[in-house]
Amino acid sequence: MVPSPGLVNFWAWSPVLSLPSLICPWYWQKEKRPSYVEFMETNYPPGFSYEDFGPLFTAEFFDANQWAAILKASGAKYVVLTSKHHEGFTLWGSKYSWNWNAVNVGPKRDIVAELATSIRNRTDLHFGLYHSLFEWFNPLFLYDASNVFKTRQFPTAKSLPELYEIVTKYQPEILWSDGNGNAPDTYWNSTGFLAWLYNDSPVRDTVVTNDRWGVGSICKHGGYYTCSDRYNPGHLLPHKWENCMTIDKRSWGYRRNTQLSDYLTIEELVKQLVETVSCGGNLLMNIGPTHDGRIDVIFQERLRQMGVWLSVNGEAIYGTKPWRTQNDSVTPGVWYTFKPKEETVYAIFLNWPVSETLVLGDPKTIIGETQVKLIGHKGQLKWVSLGEKGMTVAVPQLTPNQLPCQWGWTLQLTNVN
Numbered sequence: 001m002v003p004s005p006g007l008v009n010f011w012a013w014s015p016v017l018s019l020p021s022l023i024c025p026w027y028w029q030k031e032k033r034p035s036y037v038e039f040m041e042t043n044y045p046p047g048f049s050y051e052d053f054g055p056l057f058t059a060e061f062f063d064a065n066q067w068a069a070i071l072k073a074s075g076a077k078y079v080v081l082t083s084k085h086h087e088g089f090t091l092w093g094s095k096y097s098w099n100w101n102a103v104n105v106g107p108k109r110d111i112v113a114e115l116a117t118s119i120r121n122r123t124d125l126h127f128g129l130y131h132s133l134f135e136w137f138n139p140l141f142l143y144d145a146s147n148v149f150k151t152r153q154f155p156t157a158k159s160l161p162e163l164y165e166i167v168t169k170y171q172p173e174i175l176w177s178d179g180n181g182n183a184p185d186t187y188w189n190s191t192g193f194l195a196w197l198y199n200d201s202p203v204r205d206t207v208v209t210n211d212r213w214g215v216g217s218i219c220k221h222g223g224y225y226t227c228s229d230r231y232n233p234g235h236l237l238p239h240k241w242e243n244c245m246t247i248d249k250r251s252w253g254y255r256r257n258t259q260l261s262d263y264l265t266i267e268e269l270v271k272q273l274v275e276t277v278s279c280g281g282n283l284l285m286n287i288g289p290t291h292d293g294r295i296d297v298i299f300q301e302r303l304r305q306m307g308v309w310l311s312v313n314g315e316a317i318y319g320t321k322p323w324r325t326q327n328d329s330v331t332p333g334v335w336y337t338f339k340p341k342e343e344t345v346y347a348i349f350l351n352w353p354v355s356e357t358l359v360l361g362d363p364k365t366i367i368g369e370t371q372v373k374l375i376g377h378k379g380q381l382k383w384v385s386l387g388e389k390g391m392t393v394a395v396p397q398l399t400p401n402q403l404p405c406q407w408g409w410t411l412q413l414t415n416v417n
Contacts, residue, residue, distance in 0.1 A: 024253075025050045025087055026136055050087065050137075057089075057106035062293025064111075064118035070295055071125060074303035075310030077318070078126035079119060080176045080284065083112055083166055088135035092169070096161045107293075116170050128174025129166055133159050133188055133213075134181030141181060149187040163193055171203050177212045185214025210242065224282070232272065236279050236322050243276040244284040247302055254288035254296065263298055266305040267350075270407045273306070273317070274348045278335040280322045305407075312376045312405040315339075316346035316412075330361030330390065345413040346375075352409065358393045364417035365391050373412040376404025381411070 028036040029050060040048065071079050084090045084097070091111040093103030102111050112129070119127045133155075134141055140154035166172065175197070177190075185191060190213035198204055211222025219227040224240040227233075232243045246252055247264050255262075264272070269285065276283045285306075287299040295303075310317060320337035323345055328334035333350040347360055363370075365385045372381040372393055382394040393411060403409070 030136065051100075054089065054100065054105040057102070057291050059102070059107035059109065059111065059291070059293035061290075062107065062109070062111065062114075064114040065122060067115060067295065068118040068122045068125075070300055070303055071119070072123040073307045075307040075314065076125055076303075078128055078174055079115075080128035080130050080174055081112065081115055082130040084131055084162065086132045086134065086136045086179050088132075088138055090162070092166065094162055094165060096158055096165065112166070112170055116172075126173040127170075128176060128208075129170065129172040130176040130178060131163060131166065132179035133177060134179045134183070144187070145181065145183070149183045152187060152189075155188050160189060160193060164196075167197065167201050167203060167207075173203065173206050173208065175207055175209045177210060180212060180214050180217075182215060185217055188214050190214050190217070226284075232276060232281075233279065234275060234326075236326055237281070240280065240282075242282045242284050243272065244286070245272060246286040246288075247299060248286075248288060252286055252288060254290050263302070266302060266309075267407050269302060269306060270309055271350055274335045274350065274408060275327075277317050277320065278322060278326045278337055278348070309405055309407055313348065313408065313410045315375065316348055316410045320346065325362045328361050331359050334358075334360065336362070343414065345416055347411040347413060348408055349411070350408045352403075353395055356395055356397060358395050358411070359386075359390070360393065360411075361386075361390045363391055363413055364389050366415050366417070369415040371414045373414075374404065375410040375412055 024036070027033045028040060044052075081091070083092060084094075088097060088100060089105075090097045090101040092101065092113065093110055094101050099105060102109060116127050119125050135154075135158070138154060138158065140157060144151050144154050163175075167175065180188070194209065194213070197207060197209070201207070209223045211218050211220065211225045211227075213221065219225045224242050225237070226242050226244050230243070230245045231241070232245070233241075247269070248255065248258060248262055249264060250258075250262055272285075273283050287295060287303070289295050289299075316337050320339055323336040323338035325336060327336070328347070331349070335348045335350075337346045337348070338344070339346075345363060347363070349358060365383070367385065370383065370391075372383050372391075373379075374381060374396065377396060377398075381396065384392045386392060
């Protein structure tokens with residue numbers, strides 16, 4: 001089943017990327033960007049390799065129950081944990097990743113199992129797993145790539161066995177594939193695996209997948225489309241999609257040298273959420289935990305702020321569908337969602353009007369029947385029709401302490417065409 005519109009979800013922890021906290025191994029070891037090479041030469045011993053970071057990934061402060069509580073407070077409806085990123089380190093004790101996994105090296109813990117258990121026992125979130133198909137420096141993958149993928153040693157010995165392993169062992173409800181390595185889906189045998197996943201696997205009746213299963217599949221084939229990182233088209237798409245983005249504007253992993261300006265504000269995050277849901281998408285909001293297992297305080301604050309906003313405005317987000325128009329044609333910063341069964345339209349406005357009136361250019365009112373309510377505020381609001389289409393709503397005069405929430409507000413419109 002494709003995720004219903006209006007869900008919020010969080011993509012957490014690419015573990016080994018959190019170890020150096022400043023270094024992407026691809027930029028350091030493959031592209032050899034001068035700033036990365038210089039940083040490693042200045043701060044680490046001669047001959048230090050990326051594999052040497054493994055024992056330094058300790059996760060001593062990782063508390064799955066605490067993570068579950070934070071995610072629950074955020075208002076998220078599902079969480080996607082990075083089980084393995086492009087460097088190949090697995091967060092479970094994979095028998096196909098010998099001595100390069102969290103059970104054998106570093107934490108000596110099955111991170112996937114711990115978080116899955118806490119999420120399922122303590123929240124109503126759906127549990128999902130991210131998995132990278134390719135690995136940057138795996139010799140088997142590099143051999144296949146040198147043969148223009150005419151050989152298939154890597155997917156046969158590594159990638160596909162891992163996928164079968166995590167699905168069978170952890171039974172994720174979302175499987176978030178990534179990293180095709182410029183290889184076609186035939187190299188990965190994606191159709192064969194997906195046939196098993198949807199017909200014979202233990203999650204065949206519940207699992208949802210994305211669109212990253214080989215060159216040419218993205219934005220074309222999948223339960224939902226991701227199209228590109230930070231994809232936010234601003235208009236309605238004919239297929240379910242997801243906006244996969246980061247709170248840290250410059251990185252998917254944790255960075256020790258971030259500045260406050262590097263993080264999206266809660267206003268910017270609410271705007272991303274509202275725009276995405278109005279256009280029929282879900283929001284995948286990435287956080288990058290630390291090597292010692294913590295969700296940094298600023299990430300915790302953003303997640304809890306989102307939860308506070310959703311506690312008031314959630315009915316305009318969860319279980320909604322796109323309306324006939326996504327954003328208002330007259331007033332900027334107004335986005336619409338819709339609940340067909342309730343015949344309710346929601347107008348989410350991101351700027352509180354200083355004129356004490358809000359002009360909506362698209363609802364068609366019905367005299368004597370249309371009702372307008374500010375969610376979180378008691379009573380009906382007065383409105384005036386603008387003719388065949390449009391209305392002016394009288395916004396209540398409220399002090400900051402009387403506002404139902406911050407960062408964005410919602411009008412509930414009933415009996416409008």
